[in-house]
Amino acid sequence: MRQNLDVGDRLAAASDRAARAVDRAIEATIAANLPNRAGAALNGFFRSGILMATQNPVISRLVRRFGMRLGASRFVAGETLDQAVPVLRRLNEQGLLTNTTLLGEGVRDRATALRVVDEYCRILDRIAAERLQTNVALKLTHLGLDLGEDFALDNVRQIVRHAAGHGNFIRIDMEESARVDPTLRIYRRLREAGHDNVGTVLQSMLYRTPRDLEDLLPLRPNLRLVKGAYLEPASVAYPKKADVDRAYRELAERMLLNIGYTAIATHDERLIAHVLKFTIDHHIGDDRFEFQMLYGIRPQLQIGLAERGHRVRVATPFGDEWYYFFMRRLAERPANLFFLARNLVKG
Numbered sequence: 001m002r003q004n005l006d007v008g009d010r011l012a013a014a015s016d017r018a019a020r021a022v023d024r025a026i027e028a029t030i031a032a033n034l035p036n037r038a039g040a041a042l043n044g045f046f047r048s049g050i051l052m053a054t055q056n057p058v059i060s061r062l063v064r065r066f067g068m069r070l071g072a073s074r075f076v077a078g079e080t081l082d083q084a085v086p087v088l089r090r091l092n093e094q095g096l097l098t099n100t101t102l103l104g105e106g107v108r109d110r111a112t113a114l115r116v117v118d119e120y121c122r123i124l125d126r127i128a129a130e131r132l133q134t135n136v137a138l139k140l141t142h143l144g145l146d147l148g149e150d151f152a153l154d155n156v157r158q159i160v161r162h163a164a165g166h167g168n169f170i171r172i173d174m175e176e177s178a179r180v181d182p183t184l185r186i187y188r189r190l191r192e193a194g195h196d197n198v199g200t201v202l203q204s205m206l207y208r209t210p211r212d213l214e215d216l217l218p219l220r221p222n223l224r225l226v227k228g229a230y231l232e233p234a235s236v237a238y239p240k241k242a243d244v245d246r247a248y249r250e251l252a253e254r255m256l257l258n259i260g261y262t263a264i265a266t267h268d269e270r271l272i273a274h275v276l277k278f279t280i281d282h283h284i285g286d287d288r289f290e291f292q293m294l295y296g297i298r299p300q301l302q303i304g305l306a307e308r309g310h311r312v313r314v315a316t317p318f319g320d321e322w323y324y325f326f327m328r329r330l331a332e333r334p335a336n337l338f339f340l341a342r343n344l345v346k347g
């Protein structure tokens with residue numbers, strides 16, 4: 001069932017190799033010219049700068065107008081479900097599991113949030129009809145969390161029930177730190193009401209996460225562990241990447257040993273190698289965890305792990321509300337700006 005890389009994959013892989021060369025060049029320049037602390041600060045500066053610029057109306061207008069051409073299409077499987085389905089199928093044929101997301105967040109009117117619920121039910125029907133190995137990840141602010149916690153709970157409950165009817169699973173993404181409490185409360189209420197086909201996400205960058213994990217342990221949760229993609233103050237999150245990575249390692253170990261199912265969501269090869277060794281050393285079976293990566297990022301690593309028999313799920317979003325998602329991908333890696341600039345020059 002697994003197929004060789006097609007032309008699209010080869011292009012993505014070539015662009016990935018080039019981006020890593022740019023990363024290395026940036027790192028080498030930083031190492032040659034700046035002390036380590038200054039290099040890390042420079043990367044942090046780019047990251048915060050891009051995340052802050054996300055709120056700027058001029059930048060937002062420009063990126064929304066030209067972003068798909070400038071590089072957003074690398075991370076998004078299309079603007080419609082019809083465009084996303086063949087992408088999901090191709091990934092499945094390559095031996096990769098997938099999840100999909102209708103892009104969108106921060107919805108502030110009830111009618112839109114209710115339309116999103118209907119859309120997700122339609123997506124779940126289509127996944128079943130197409131027999132895709134795809135589950136769904138969604139954001140609570142897309143379902144109206146800002147309009148009230150009970151409203152968002154009712155909405156996500158409908159989707160979780162609909163998914164259960166198809167034997168499918170819903171992952172509730174984690175948004176910025178101010179949303180962690182309501183998100184975890186909603187997750188807990190769903191689980192306590194007997195819904196088992198739902199999981200959520202914890203972020204290693206937040207100081208609070210080890211405590212959140214301990215609180216969730218009695219639920220035997222299904223959790224995805226990520227580093228965290230949002231701009232957070234030093235009062236709630238580690239400012240240094242080295243601390244975020246160390247926390248990730250520790251949390252991953254605790255999850256693998258103690259929870260129902262762990263999704264290791266990272267493209268960081270050192271962490272992936274650490275998890276692989278840890279699971280062998282502690283006899284943790286392949287049915288207890290999976291790796292997750294984002295569509296368009298490190299495709300060869302995804303396929304390589306799957307070929308070695310590991311479960312790999314590719315998060316493959318679609319929709320026309322890709323702006324915030326795209327800006328977070330740019331912020332994760334300053335070298336991505338190089339591609340944006342190159343695409344700008346190519347016109």
Ligand code: FDA
Nearest residue numbers: 173174226227228229265266267268292293294315329332
């Ligand atoms: P790190 O940033 O150290 O990157 C390791 C390597 O991966 C880089 O050197 C580079 O090669 C590659 N890489 C990483 N990001 C890249 C990019 N944007 N473009 C190109 N190459 C890149 N966050 C969150 O706050 N809430 C959530 O719910 C989720 N959900 C989620 C699901 C899945 C499946 C993934 C993989 C990630 C998320 N995230 C997330 C995002 C996460 O918090 C984090 O920002 C990214 O995964 C980047 O961090 P890494 O762990 O890959 O490490």
